[in-house]
Each structure stands twice: as structure tokens, then as C-alpha cells.
Amino acid sequence: MFKKMWALLVLIGAASVSAHLQDLSFDRQKVFRVIPQNDEQVEILNFLANIMEVDFWQPDSVTLVRPKMQVDFRVEAEKSFDVEDLLKESGMEYQVLIDNLQAAMDAQFDSKVRTASHSYENYNNWDTIAAWTADIAAQNPDLVSRSVIGETYEGRPMYLLKMGKSGQNKKTIFMDCGFHAREWISPAFCQWFVKEAVETYGKDTVMTTLLDKLDFYVLPVVNIDGYVYTWTNDRMWRKTRSKNAGTTCRGTDPNRNFNAGWCTLGASKSPCASTYCGSAPESEKETKALADFIRENLSTIKAYLTIHSYSQLLLFPYSYTYKLPSNYQELNSIASAASKQLASLYNTKYTYGPGAETIYPAAGGSDDWAYDQGVKYSFTFELRDTGRYGFLLPESQIKPTCEETLLAVKYIANYVLEHLY
């Protein structure tokens, strides 16, 4: 322990000589939240404050730090990796509250320049959603933190929200939206879920328990480039926007791009097709980022939910084969109960079952892939409606759709909590 601290001192000492102490840019600066458990850990924080510039957000100064106290502090970009290493080594409970302070600030200051402000009952464009991710995390630091899991083909950051009361060794549920660009109700649901979580924590017993005992990873839009394209050029676009060799046809179907029976059925080898499986599994930056994240966090991820539209279906593995998963009975009863919950609100009828026979066989799906990675509870939602409006679901239906879907998601989350593995 102390050897590391001395090594750190030498390293930082060398860097400090050239460091600019009055940095006007907060680019890539991190804000950490730690809970020192004992005097030894408090001493580590004192040590850090002595050897580098640490800006304490709470409490105001290191001298006020006591064991069991929640401590928030800002460090320079170059120091953040060493700080993180030190915290990891010390065994101190910590989390990255703000991953890039400059970005969070830009997002807030840009709110005046934003042409449209965020609404949970309207469809929001990407810039609005991106700014919202920063805002919602900044406004609810106890429950929400934002990070970036990768970049899209066109260079946009893929924001991920981690929801939950901070705690040790928490199991997690991963949920993503916006795989397919034209399915606008999908990102709307992820935003609604986050809103419900922060607004009903402490008021709704189920939500409170879920956020206390579990963490939720919410990826509001996977296929950001595609989503932007549906706002600027083609409302009916589905795929990513990557270039394909030898053709002007763009994009890969992200939900045919995972390594689960990849490109064997229900997918096309033609880059011009809507279900193009890509040049290889995880050929797309977006799917690779998602898969990498899940792989890295596999030990804690106990359920995977992916939100699509339309058709009003609740699906589980497999889609790449008609073979049934080993816990088929269990998944089927969860789906049955979740569908009942959903219908209880507005009588919206969902059909449920394994993907291949319920909708159509299709290989390369993220739900099948996650399941085969060991995530026992893996579900795909196809939200409203059944074809009357299809992808163009009226905004007036956002609220009821999200409300009923939330019931199903809470049911599944609760089930997972009661059957942790």
C-alpha cells in the first residue's frame, strides 16, 4: 500500500512541475465520490490532498472528512487514472460521479442554444437527449451517473446512465433502447424509465427497493447516427450509418451484428438490405462498444433488456434457432406475468414467447448473444402499436406506452432481484 503511495508521489511530483495549476478548461477532469470507511482511508484522502490539487465539493475541505462520510472531489484529467488506481487498491468504495466535467458543463450551458427543450411526452432529437443525460445525472448525483462506453461510426459519444443508490457488490440490470433508428418510441421509453426512477425513488416502494438493491445500466440510444439520420434525412432508416465497401449502400442492422448464430438465418449478406448482418460480428463500433461493456461487466449483469418497436411482443431466446433455452419454462412464465402486468393498465395486448417462433427467426441478435454469455434473463420488447401507426406512433401515445411498459420492466427487475445468481 505505502510503496504504491510513494511511487505515486514521485510520479505526480514530476508531473506537477509542468502542470498548470490554474486550468481554465475542465476537459476530461473527473469528479469522484468516495466513502472512506475508517481512519486509514481518511488518511489516504489527506495524502492525496497533500500531493496534488484536489478540489473538494463535499465537504468543503479535506480537514472535515470523517469515516463513513460521503466525499466528492474533483481532480485534474492527467491525475484521474492514478487516483482511480489508488482508490481501487485501497479498497475504498468509490464511483466516478462525473466522467468529463467539461462535457457536463457544456451540456448545461448549451441549454440556451438548444432549439428544442426536453420533454418526456415528445420525441426528442439526439442533441436534446445528449444534454438531458448530462442534466439528469447532474441533478440526481445520488442516483444517476453518466459515462461513455464508446463512439459511434460518426464519432458521437455513446452515453450510458448508471442508476441506483451507491453500494458495494451490487448486481445490475442492463437495458438499451434505440437499436433501430426509426423506432422512436424506444429511446422515449429509456428516458421515461430514468425519469420514473429519479422521481419515484423514496416514494414508490418497488422502485426504491430496486434502486437500493440493484443498479440499472440504461443506454438511451445505441444507434445514435441512425437516430440522427431519421431526424435529418430519412424517417424510415433502420440501420447504422457506416460505409460498406464497394457500394453506396450504407449501414448494418445492429441487431443482426452480434455473435449469436451470426448471419445464418433471418439476416442478409447484402449491404443494401435492411437486415444486413455486417462484414463480421461486431463490425459496427456501436455493437462492439455494447458487447465490450457487457463482457467487462458480466460478473454483475444479471438481466438484459432491449427495447424495440413495433408489434407488441415480449420475446426471449432464441431467435437464431428454434431450439429452446435451458430455462425456457422460467422465461416463459416471467414473460407471461410481465405481459399481464403491462395489460393491466390500458388493456394493451402483448404476445410473448421465444423469438424464432413468435416473430421470426433472425440470427445475430443482442438478446441471444447476451443470453449465451450467461445472462439468464434476456428479453426483447417490441412496443406499441401493431401496425396502425407502426414506427410513426403519435406522441400522445408516448405516456401510456411508457407507463404500461414500465410495469412489465419493474416486474422483471423485481423477479431478477428475487432470483439472483
Next chain:
Amino acid sequence: DIDDVGHKYYLELELEDVLDKDRTVNCTAEVLYHLGSKSSAPDVQLTVQGELRSTEEADKEFYTRIRSLEKELVAENIPDSHGNVPPELEPIHLLAWAASGYLIWQNSTENTKFHLAQVKHVKQVKRSDEDLQFDYVVLLHEMVSQEVLPWEVTLLWHPQRGARVSQCQGPAPGDT
């Protein structure tokens, strides 16, 4: 399975009136998909058991309104990106459903599932006879291939004579 002919399905259907959710009508249908049919629409026989509600007044209102327009009606993107349909265009939207129904029937196989995704464009064409004519470009979404493709279809409509498709054309080669 009917040897050398194709596959026949016997269906019992419940039709729900989209404009009056509590109203349902039962039907039976026989659908025959021909063997190896690339260019042959399935044969359909339908029996409606009960009555469809009368729309005489609304039909008359719409007919009169369109006939009295000085300039031919032109519209795009119904519904719009956010799912909105201006009330005065709702009948145009419904006629597009009828026209799409014809297209879908003509192009269905046992491996397709079509829906009208959007009316991309509609232009009224004034006629010397009593029919209303609408030239549509509709986007049809096919569930299995996930393609959304434009189709051109001309629909004729008259309050008493009903709707008929007079012309249609599929997507041009190279359309994605």
C-alpha cells in the same frame, strides 16, 4: 396442403372498427396461396357475418368537400414524423389504407407481413366523371425483410361505388 395447387387456410377473424373501438364484426375467410407463385396473388373468399356500420353521411361530407376544392388537394407525410395526422387529412389516410390493402393482397405470400408505414405523397386528380381520384405514393413496411419501400397507386373513390385501384406500380429497381 392441396397437392399441385398450394396451401389453403381457413380463418375465423374478428374485425375491429378502428374508428369505433367497441364495434367488432366476425368474418370467415378462405385464403389459397398458389404453389411457386411469384406473380400470383392469393385467392381470397371472405364472408362478413354481421353488418358494417353506415358511413353515408361522413362519406357525403368528404365527397362534397373535395369536389368543391378550387385547387387539387396535395399532401405529404401522413402521418408526419411525430405520428400526427391533421383531422382534414384523416379520410385521405384511410383511403390510403384501402389502396394499400389492395397492394398488400397482390404482393403477399406465406412469408410476408406488410403494413402501411406512411403516405409519402398524395395528389388529387380532377376527373370529368363523378369519381374522386387520388394518386398516392405509399411506403409499405415488410416485417420479415424489414424493408420500407415506395409504391405508386391510383385510387378511385365514390360514395356509392366505393374504392377501386386503377393503377399500381412497385418500387423501382435500386430503391432501398
